[in-house]
Amino acid sequence: MRRDGGGLPVTRDLTIAEVRLTPILVADPPLLNTQGVHQPYTPRLIVEIVTADGVTGLGETYGDTKYLEPARSLAERLIGRSVMDVNGLFGIDLAVDASRVEGGTDAGGLRGAQTADKLRLSVLSAFEVACLDAQGRALGLPVHALLGGKVRDAVEYSAYLFYKWDAHPAGVAAEPDEWGAALDPAGVVEQARLFQRRHGFGSFKLKGGVFPPEQETAAVRALAEAFPGHPLRLDPNGAWSVATSLKVARELGDVLEYLEDPTLGTPAMAEVAARTDVPLATNMCVTTFGEIKEAFTKDAVQVVLSDHHYWGGLRNTQRLAAICAAFGVGVSMHSNTHLGISLAAMTQVAATVPGLHHACDSHYPWQSEDVLTERIAFEGGRVAVSDAPGLGVELDRDELARLHRRWTDDDGALRDRDDAAAMRVADPAWHTPAMPRW
Ligand SMILES: O=C([O-])C(=O)C[C@H](O)[C@@H](O)C(=O)[O-]
Ligand SMILES: [Mg+2]
Known part of the structure; x- marks a missing residue:
């Protein structure tokens, strides 16, 4: 337990008081892969978990629409829980819309099979990281120390x-x-x-x-x-x-x-x-x-x-x-x-x-x-x-706001990464290749 200058234990209220979710679009160069090309801007989701006494933990994950929906539902249900309760976090019944994912492949096939559980974990991971960051900030310990x-x-x-x-x-x-x-x-x-x-x-x-x-x-x-x-x-x-x-x-x-x-x-x-x-x-x-x-x-x-x-x-x-x-x-x-x-x-x-x-x-x-x-x-x-x-990192709020404005200004075309669609801009005949290609 941390102690103040006089050796007395410092008590912290680690109850989650607020969760902020900020979808953003970040610049991405025209990198080629077998599906097509990267879009000029790619979606990410920034998660902030704020404790009752004002400690903020940060997390980040994929930002496509299918991640945002369960993230919003999870954020609402975290209020009043403790950032220390990471096992409990994974026990939350986080319903994801299975019809969006089952049987499909992730990122058009770049990250393997997509399942409802993988989508759930991809969302939870950002919240886990944010909880660990908040714990570390509150206790004065790096995340690696919390991991052993x-x-x-x-x-x-x-x-x-x-x-x-x-x-x-x-x-x-x-x-x-x-x-x-x-x-x-x-x-x-x-x-x-x-x-x-x-x-x-x-x-x-x-x-x-x-x-x-x-x-x-x-x-x-x-x-x-x-x-x-x-x-x-x-x-x-x-x-x-x-x-x-x-x-x-x-x-x-x-x-x-x-x-x-x-x-x-x-x-x-x-x-x-x-x-x-x-x-x-x-x-x-x-x-x-x-x-x-x-x-x-x-x-x-x-x-x-x-x-x-x-x-x-x-x-x-x-x-x-x-x-x-x-x-x-x-x-x-x-x-x-x-x-x-x-x-x-x-x-x-x-x-x-x-x-x-x-x-x-x-x-x-x-x-x-x-x-x-x-x-x-x-x-x-x-x-x-x-x-x-x-x-050990700090959020640049102005930059976060600027990249979020880019997301809100977008008409939806870039909010879900689609490398094949980005390729069609240059080559209208492009379609996702059948595998194996060669
Ligand atoms: O297989 C990999 O290493 C990746 O999935 C990394 C990325 O998806 C990469 O292929 C990309 O973004 O074009
Ligand atoms: Mg790979």
């Missing part, structure tokens, strides 16, 4: 390379983009050099599934020549058949740290894994606890990329890491257009995971806008683990 303590002082991230255009299509309102185009091996290497110069990253992941595999293989070869000995990954988001996956694994086996989701679904991943020594990583076929058994018993994946948003928060991320350790499966982190609150949360939990042997993914360098008073810095590709109370 850090086992490292810095968390390594990888450069997340994308094929990209130099700008969004003509006529589309967008923020200036200083990265330039990357549409061939030379462009990819140039982008990697920029990432290394700006942030010191030592490992590189290329988002693939955009061009035929020969072109992407050539880009990874060019990276291997430019950065000899550095860990490299290629992630086509399931765009390849088993045969194509095996061909790429043969051609790049000597330079790849792992291949990420070369093909769709656990059975196909297991087939690939059985016939190559290249480790397979996933943020698509193992995205929920229910998917673990089949994948691990079939030895379909060797690395799971956790994402605290859809796995249901920081404590579930620790549980996932423990299960992976028991099965000898590696663990790392998936990332998706998140801002600094989530990067701080990822860093706090990653600091507590003992067997984290792979650099985590982060889109953060692509996000030119943030809602923090101070951006989080990568030094030598690492984020220092904050020991400040809570997540």
